[in-house]
Amino acid sequence: MSADKQTLEIYDAKAAEYAQLVVSKAEHKSLTAFVADLPTGAHVLDLGCGPGHYAAEMLRLGCRVDAVDGSAAMIALAQQIDGLTAWQALFDDLEAVDTYDGVWASFSLLHAPREKLPQHLAQIKRALKAGGVFHIGMKLGEAAARDALGRAYTFVSAPELDGLLRDAGFVPYDTFRGEGAGLAGTVDKFILVRARA
Numbered sequence: 672m673s674a675d676k677q678t679l680e681i682y683d684a685k686a687a688e689y690a691q692l693v694v695s696k697a698e699h700k701s702l703t704a705f706v707a708d709l710p711t712g713a714h715v716l717d718l719g720c721g722p723g724h725y726a727a728e729m730l731r732l733g734c735r736v737d738a739v740d741g742s743a744a745m746i747a748l749a750q751q752i753d754g755l756t757a758w759q760a761l762f763d764d765l766e767a768v769d770t771y772d773g774v775w776a777s778f779s780l781l782h783a784p785r786e787k788l789p790q791h792l793a794q795i796k797r798a799l800k801a802g803g804v805f806h807i808g809m810k811l812g813e814a815a816a817r818d819a820l821g822r823a824y825t826f827v828s829a830p831e832l833d834g835l836l837r838d839a840g841f842v843p844y845d846t847f848r849g850e851g852a853g854l855a856g857t858v859d860k861f862i863l864v865r866a867r868a
Contacts, residue, residue, distance in 0.1 A: 677821050699728075701847060701863045705775060705806045706732045708865065713772035716798065718765070719779020723749030723757060729775070730754050737771075739764075740779075762791045767798035774799055778808045778853075778861070785815055785825045792839035799868040805841060807832070811848070811860040820854065829862055841866035 702725055709715070713734045717726040720738035722745055729736050730752070738749050738757040749757035762783055774795050783791055795805060812826025827835070829846070836843050845865040852858045 677817075677823065701806060701808075701865070702728055702775070703732075704845070705773060705804060705865060706734060708804045709734065709773045714770065715773040715775060716767070716771045718762070718774055718776045718795070719782075720749050720757060721745050721779075723752045723755055725775060725777055726755050726757070727752045734773075762787070762794070765791075765794040765798055769798075769800050771799050771803060773804040773806070776805070776807045778810070780807060781809045781824055781826070782822065783825060784823075785827075788825070788827075788835055789838065792835055792841070796840050796868055801868060803868040805836075805866045805868060806863065807836075807866070808861060808863045811862055819857065827862075832862060832864060836864065836866050841868060 706713070706729060711733065715729055715734045715736050717723070717729070717736055717738040720726050720740045721742075723738055726736045726738040726749060736755055738746075738755055739760040740746050740749065740757075741759065741761050743759055746757050746759045749755060762780070776795070780788065780791060799805060809827050809832055810824060811828065813828060815823070815825045817823055829848070833843055843864050843866040847863040848860065849863075850858055850860045
């Protein structure tokens with residue numbers, strides 16, 4: 672997760688409320704497709720796992736899942752899921768090498784500063800086995816700003832995200848665009864991309 676103190680404090684304070692948010696149909700469909708692209712019994716990292724709802728679904732689908740988040744309150748919720756290995760960590764802490772068949776980053780990297788995205792994507796690429804699958808969800812836009820709750824966001828355009836992924840050595844192969852409401856209540860346009868390492 673982001674090292675932004677204010678963002679982490681907001682997630683700590685609103686962890687239970689966030690856990691009640693309904694998973695969007697688009698995101699759920701993407702999760703199913705992500706797992707389908709992985710080998711049986713795949714080892715997956717849920718990077719910025721929140722309360723662990725996606726990690727729980729990946730476990731149900733037969734994956735071995737490690738889950739990390741920068742929010743202590745979110746990790747406390749994730750650690751209640753049977754079979755899930757979850758710990759508190761920031762994006763900068765990812766040091767794994769050739770470890771994972773897949774990395775799932777669902778609307779987590781959007782809290783990283785734009786200038787740190789190349790570094791974080793390189794860390795993810797290094798953590799993946801050759802040919803591993805990376806899922807990223809980001810909000811679409813051009814700016815960096817705080818939302819109504821005070822969380823720090825980096826918005827990206829589709830071409831910018833494609834360039835960042837390719838520069839990190841990924842090959843994007845599936846893209847979905849949509850819009851939806853999040854914790855702050857605003858309806859935002861988003862993009863979901865799957866890419867091969």
